[in-house]
Amino acid sequence: MPSKRFLQNPLQLGSMVRASEDAVMRMLLKSTTLLLFVSTLFPPQAARPQSVSHPQPDTPASFDQTANEALAAMRTRADELKIGGVAVVAFMPGQDLQSWTSKMIVVGRYKDLPTATDKGSNLLGIAYAKASEMADTLKDSGSNTRPPMTGEFGWQGGVIAHGETGYLIAAFSGGKSEDDLEVSRAGLAKLKPFLAKTARKP
16 A cells, blocks of 8 residues: 555656656666777777689799709709719709708719729809809809809709799719700700799789
8 A cells, every 4th residue: 555655646646756756867878888898998999801812823832843853854964974973953042142942852872982093072162153153143153253262163964944033053073064055954944934934923
């Protein structure tokens, strides 16, 4: 049963109702303000665009297969000439020497042992000396563009080719200079398509 006090004071009851309504509105206003403040601290993240993968041109890492083909051709040519030694191929990216990727194989032997009249030869070292000379001069080894530096011999037997993405090198040591040159040319012929594959798209 309603309180006699409320029934006797209808104005007071109305005031209490309005006060309750005001309290509820103030609470809602505070809640809304708090939510707006929190939303400024943690804005919704924009949807990230889907990444689209594009095919990349061949990189030095893919030189391995081309190098194997070139070295196989050099071995075949050396066998035809009946010579042995060391074959080296390399890819030097860019327009000046900063790094290279290289591979080598031994064709029969990698050194000539010393004798009573000869101090012997490290064919591996000679082949890399030819390659190193070309990496600096950007010319075939033994081109006499300058006097040989320490660590070089200035001997023929290495060839180099230039392309948009860098330089290719092939060198052989183990036979006469003209035979070494023939072997290296066989390797370079197999290497040259690599420059076309790595060329940048226009």
